[in-house]
Amino acid sequence: MNVLTDNFAAFRDGFLKTVELTAYSSLLALVLGILIAGFRVSPVPALRVFGTVWVTLLRNTPLVLLFLIVTLGLPALGLKGWDSFWLAVMALGCYTSAFICEAIRSGINTVPVGQAEAARSIGMTFTQTLSQIVLPQAARTAIPPVGSLIIALTKNSAIASGFDVMELGALQTQLNADAGYDILVIFLWIAVCYLIITLTLSGLFRLLENRLAVAR
Amino acid sequence: MSASVLYDVPGPKARRRNRVYGVISTLALLGLIAFVIYRLDDTGQFQAGLWDDYQYANTQDRILEGLLTTLKTFALAAVLSLALGAVLAAGRLSDHRWVRWPTAVLVEFFRAMPLLIMIFLLYYAYFDTEPMWALVIGLTLYNGSVQSEIFRAGINAVPKGQSEAAYAIGMRKTQVMTRVLIPQAVRSMLPSIISQLVVTLKDTSLGFIILYEELLYVGKAFAERTPPENGVYAFIPMVIVFGSIYILLCLALSSLATWIERSTKRSRKGAPTAAPAGAATVMADPSHSADGGSRDGDARGGGPKAD
Numbered sequence: 225m226n227v228l229t230d231n232f233a234a235f236r237d238g239f240l241k242t243v244e245l246t247a248y249s250s251l252l253a254l255v256l257g258i259l260i261a262g263f264r265v266s267p268v269p270a271l272r273v274f275g276t277v278w279v280t281l282l283r284n285t286p287l288v289l290l291f292l293i294v295t296l297g298l299p300a301l302g303l304k305g306w307d308s309f310w311l312a313v314m315a316l317g318c319y320t321s322a323f324i325c326e327a328i329r330s331g332i333n334t335v336p337v338g339q340a341e342a343a344r345s346i347g348m349t350f351t352q353t354l355s356q357i358v359l360p361q362a363a364r365t366a367i368p369p370v371g372s373l374i375i376a377l378t379k380n381s382a383i384a385s386g387f388d389v390m391e392l393g394a395l396q397t398q399l400n401a402d403a404g405y406d407i408l409v410i411f412l413w414i415a416v417c418y419l420i421i422t423l424t425l426s427g428l429f430r431l432l433e434n435r436l437a438v439a440r
Numbered sequence: 441m442s443a444s445v446l447y448d449v450p451g452p453k454a455r456r457r458n459r460v461y462g463v464i465s466t467l468a469l470l471g472l473i474a475f476v477i478y479r480l481d482d483t484g485q486f487q488a489g490l491w492d493d494y495q496y497a498n499t500q501d502r503i504l505e506g507l508l509t510t511l512k513t514f515a516l517a518a519v520l521s522l523a524l525g526a527v528l529a530a531g532r533l534s535d536h537r538w539v540r541w542p543t544a545v546l547v548e549f550f551r552a553m554p555l556l557i558m559i560f561l562l563y564y565a566y567f568d569t570e571p572m573w574a575l576v577i578g579l580t581l582y583n584g585s586v587q588s589e590i591f592r593a594g595i596n597a598v599p600k601g602q603s604e605a606a607y608a609i610g611m612r613k614t615q616v617m618t619r620v621l622i623p624q625a626v627r628s629m630l631p632s633i634i635s636q637l638v639v640t641l642k643d644t645s646l647g648f649i650i651l652y653e654e655l656l657y658v659g660k661a662f663a664e665r666t667p668p669e670n671g672v673y674a675f676i677p678m679v680i681v682f683g684s685i686y687i688l689l690c691l692a693l694s695s696l697a698t699w700i701e702r703s704t705k706r707s708r709k710g711a712p713t714a715a716p717a718g719a720a721t722v723m724a725d726p727s728h729s730a731d732g733g734s735r736d737g738d739a740r741g742g743g744p745k746a747d
Contacts, residue, residue, distance in 0.1 A: 267447045267458055270465040284638070284690035286645035288656060289683050296675045301479040340445045350447040358446065379554035386556075386649035393556055400564040407565040414557055422552055 227405045228413050231395075238395035239417050245312060245391055246378045246421065252317025253377065254370075257324025258359070264329060267350055275325070282322035287380055291315045291387050312384035320377045324370055331366030332358055364436050371429030375422045382418075392417050485676040489669035494681060499662070506658030507685065513572060513644045513654060517579035518637055524580055525587025532592050535613075550585040556646055558582065563650045571652035575644065583640045590636060594629035595621050627704055634697035638690055645686065655682060 228235060264275035282290070294315040298306060306314075335358050343353040385393030392414050399410045450458055480486060493499045531543030550558075559578035567574040598621050606616040648656040659682035666674035 265446055267450065267454075268461045268465060269458075270462045270469065274465070274469055280691070281687065284642075284687050284694055285683070286642040286656075286686055286690070288645040288648050289679075289686055292656070292660075293679055293683060296679055300483055300485055300676050301476060302483060337445050344445070344448055353446055379552075382554035382556040383646070383649070393554065393560065396557060396560050397564075400560065407561060411557065411561040411565075415553055418554055418557065419552060 227399065227409050231399065234395055234398075235413065235417065238390065238392040239421075241309075241389065241391040242378070242381055242417070243421060245309065245316070245381045245384060245389065246374070248313045249316035249320065249381065250374050250377055252313060253320035253324050253373075256317060256321035257328060260321060260325040261328040261332065262354060264325065265332060265354070279322045279325055282319055283326075285319070287315065287319050287383055288386070290319050291383060294318075295387055308384075308388040312381070312387060312389045316377060316381055316384070319380070320373055323373050323376075327369040327373060328359075328362060328366050330369075331362035331364075334365045335361045364433075367429060367433045367436065371426060371433075374429070375425050378418070378421050378425065480676060484670055484672040487669045487672065490666065490672065490674040490677050493662070493666055493674070494677070502658055502662065503655075503681075503685075506653065506655040509572075509653055509658075510644050510647075510655040510689075513575055513579075513647065513652075514641050516576045517583065517640050517644065520576065520580040521583035521587055521640060522633075524584030525591055528584060528588035529591035529595070532588065533595060547585045547588055550581045551589070553582070555579070555582045555643060556649065559646055559650060571647060571650045574650060575647045575652055575654075578646075579640055579643055583636060583643075586636055586639075587633065590629055590632045591625070594625035594632075597628060598624045630704070631697045631701035634700065635694065638694045638697065641690055641693060642686075655685065658682075 260275045260278055263271040264279070266272060285293075291312070295308070295311050298304075298311065298314075339357055339361060340353055343357040348357070381391060382393035384391055385397060396410060396414045399405055400407055448454070528543055528547055531539050532547065534540050534543075555578055558581060559574050562578050563571055563574035567577075595617075602620055602624065603616050606620040611619065644654055645656050647654040648660070651657065653661075659678045663674045663678035668674070
């Protein structure tokens with residue numbers, strides 16, 4: 225009996241679900257992360273405080289707890305009707321956004337001080353300086369750490385299996401429960417699926433890094 | 441000394457504008473918090489009946505028990521992963537290719553695997569009666585591999601002259617490692633090691649998914665047992681109480697890492713090694729300088745990590 229050929233459809237669905245989950249959550253994490261990084265360096269103290277609290281809290285929250293907060297908390301707030309997939313996207317996206325914010329902030333930190341000074345001296349406002357001068361340069365140094373964060377996000381997405389999302393982790397539990405297959409073999413195939421995703425991601429990020437590399 | 445070079449020192453007009461933005465954003469945030477509290481109250485999450493249980497000594501004992509289970513798992517996983525990390529790092533730094541390569545493959549494999557998938561394997565295949573060991577071994581394999589990379593990066597970051605000088609006065613390989621390299625490396629690695637321990641602590645909550653009786657699981661069992669009040673179950677009180685315990689634990693551990701990082705930075709003579717090229721950077725906040733210490737940014741100092 226071959227695990228993969230017997231359950232090819234299930235493997236394909238689980239694989240696609242994990243890819244989908246990773247894609248949407250990374251998108252959310254990137255948008256939120258850049259926004260919060262902007263907050264954290266902004267001239268408005270209230271926004272800086274909000275950014276700091278967001279990052280400190282989320283970085284010190286176990287992801288499982290965050291999943292619980294989202295899946296139990298949102299319905300309690302009266303925001304019903306989200307299905308488990310989107311709840312998982314929210315939990316994963318918010319969690320990773322805190323780390324992405326910090327990666328971008330240390331990217332901002334590597335931009336030479338003259339760049340921002342020059343931008344200010346020709347009269348650019350904070351938003352212009354940040355979005356047109358500093359962030360594009362910060363993005364270059366931020367790409368490798370953001371890449372490893374997205375890979376970490378892919379791995380973390382397995383936790384969604386505990387919260388009713390039918391992705392690769394859930395497939396593993398389901399096949400494990402179906403007696404008749406060797407558990408190690410199931411593990412190996414699931415591992416191969418994850419490796420395909422993470423290796424593709426790291427290849428993509430390396431490509432991006434080389435594309436954007438500029439001699440300073 | 442201005443706080444940031446990203447914007448000018450605000451003049452009277454900008455100060456007024458910033459104040460307006462500040463008031464608006466504060467109001468928006470307060471509004472959000474008020475909305476959350478209002479909705480929670482409106483849906484009856486603050487009914488006394490749902491919270492009564494937390495007053496009983498019996499309940500508090502159960503929480504304490506869950507906390508101890510979590511801490512015990514964490515302690516075991518931490519010690520074992522540090523030990524495994526040391527062994528794997530020694531393997532990867534070995535002079536013999538037949539030791540170096542297999543260790544590298546092992547480390548890369550365990551680092552690339554989702555932890556939960558490994559815990560599932562261990563749980564279903566070997567430890568279905570003892571979820572604790574599935575959790576501890578899973579955590580050990582994963583975090584041990586990550587720790588080994590931190591150790592390796594730390595030891596490689598010690599200036600080459602140190603080991604050359606040690607060899608020159610006739611020390612042997614082991615002596616160079618234990619007397620010269622490790623004592624210097626530990627200092628720079630400590631923040632990263634502790635941040636990884638925070639990850640280990642956070643990941644003990646994965647036990648929840650394999651029904652291991654750690655803190656979060658106790659909380660859930662607890663919320664399910666409490667009789668619903670007017671049709672509202674006690675899940676939100678549970679999340680608030682148990683979530684705060686978890687977050688406080690992790691915060692305590694990661695502030696230890698930040699504190700150690702600060703104090704080693706202060707005591708170090710000469711230029712800090714982590715300062716990026718050009719030293720002057722956009723944010724004048726030295727405590728967050730980018731750390732180019734290791735490959736793919738894994739061993740960032742300071743705060744906790746994502747995986």
